[in-house]
Amino acid sequence: MGYSVKTYAKTPGRPNLISVLHGFESKPNLLFIRHADNISASRAEVWQHPPYSGELSKGRIYGRGVADMKSGLAAMIFAGRAIKESGIRIKGGYSVASVADEEVESQYGMKYLARGFSRGMSPLLVADAAVFGEPSFPWIVVALKGGVWLRITVKGKSIGSGWPHKGVNAVTRMAKVLLELEKLDLGRLDHPLLGRPTIAAGTTIRGGVGLYSISDRCEATVEVYTVPGLGTPEVLSKVERLLEKMKRKDKDLSVKVEPIFEVDSYLTDSNERVYTCAQSAIMSVMGKHAKRIGVPSVGDARFLRQLGIPCVVAYGPGEYGREHVIDESVRVESLIRVTKIYALTALRFWSATG
Ligand SMILES: [Zn+2]
Numbered sequence: 579m580g581y582s583v584k585t586y587a588k589t590p591g592r593p594n595l596i597s598v599l600h601g602f603e604s605k606p607n608l609l610f611i612r613h614a615d616n617i618s619a620s621r622a623e624v625w626q627h628p629p630y631s632g633e634l635s636k637g638r639i640y641g642r643g644v645a646d647m648k649s650g651l652a653a654m655i656f657a658g659r660a661i662k663e664s665g666i667r668i669k670g671g672y673s674v675a676s677v678a679d680e681e682v683e684s685q686y687g688m689k690y691l692a693r694g695f696s697r698g699m700s701p702l703l704v705a706d707a708a709v710f711g712e713p714s715f716p717w718i719v720v721a722l723k724g725g726v727w728l729r730i731t732v733k734g735k736s737i738g739s740g741w742p743h744k745g746v747n748a749v750t751r752m753a754k755v756l757l758e759l760e761k762l763d764l765g766r767l768d769h770p771l772l773g774r775p776t777i778a779a780g781t782t783i784r785g786g787v788g789l790y791s792i793s794d795r796c797e798a799t800v801e802v803y804t805v806p807g808l809g810t811p812e813v814l815s816k817v818e819r820l821l822e823k824m825k826r827k828d829k830d831l832s833v834k835v836e837p838i839f840e841v842d843s844y845l846t847d848s849n850e851r852v853y854t855c856a857q858s859a860i861m862s863v864m865g866k867h868a869k870r871i872g873v874p875s876v877g878d879a880r881f882l883r884q885l886g887i888p889c890v891v892a893y894g895p896g897e898y899g900r901e902h903v904i905d906e907s908v909r910v911e912s913l914i915r916v917t918k919i920y921a922l923t924a925l926r927f928w929s930a931t932g
Pocket residue numbers: 613646647680712713901
């Protein structure tokens with residue numbers, strides 16, 4: 579299709595492909611990014627259309643990963659091919675990165691690509707701007723919440739379960755802690771795109787060694803999604819204040835909190851060229867601009883910030899909020915429209931920047 583493809587893999591079987599369109603290798607380089615991994619189909623038997631069939635029915639393609647985000651990749655590579663076949667002569671760079679591991683922690687994908695190369699070695703790092711093809715249709719995602727992931731550990735005193743009053747049950751103490759954390763006041767921040775910060779107390783919990791004994795240890799994770807103005811130190815001090823208050827009421831409560839990892843929130847400036855070019859392309863194809871939205875997810879965009887590459891956080895043919903569902907699907911019409919929008923975005927980006 580007119581691309582040269584290079585493969586970079588941190589580990590065998592988890593490749594990242596970076597493809598550059600022949601004849602479009604110069605600056606300014608616009609990079610389209612999609613992740614190659616999918617979540618599992620979970621219970622295949624409850625799907626109306628088998629999850630690995632790619633079935634086409636009533637104008638929609640079905641299957642795990644079609645929206646999130648194989649259709650995004652299809653749009654990216656076909657947009658490049660259309661530009662090439664049109665014979666248009668504008669100076670610019672067009673590349674497509676297919677990256678691993680976004681659904682987990684990006685350590686074989688964007689994290690590796692962002693850290694693993696010195697500047698200039700990889701087209702990824704020389705991009706002037708980027709577009710992620712995550713499902714967003716018909717909207718455009720320009721903001722991501724930040725987050726702080728916490729591990730809570732409660733220590734108790736183990737004893738045979740026939741003498742509960744002689745031990746300290748770490749599991750029931752944890753239950754109380756999580757119920758209080760769920761009500762934690764995160765302040766009055768209310769961001770126009772990202773809304774309010776949230777806390778999910780007890781996304782995982784582990785405690786107890788088996789029947790017949792009271793457990794002396796319980797661990798749980800808590801996930802706080804943040805908005806600009808609320809950082810990790812503020813979250814930690816709010817959590818610690820609450821735990822101190824609980825300890826004062828319950829002398830047997832021994833609990834500690836530690837951050838596992840954190841990410842800052844991300845905002846694309848509305849004057850950013852890649853964003854204005856994408857919106858102008860959307861206007862040409864859809865007849866109106868896309869609504870700007872923010873989402874509570876971590877996303878790979880955070881790695882581009884480290885590299886100073888501005889991006890559209892998500893604009894892709896999969897419908898917003900319909901990823902990771904049973905009978906995942908994409909409308910063929912949206913796929914074609916977004917392909918056109920990608921091609922026009924590149925052309926406008928090159929003429930505006932060049
Ligand atoms: Zn995705």
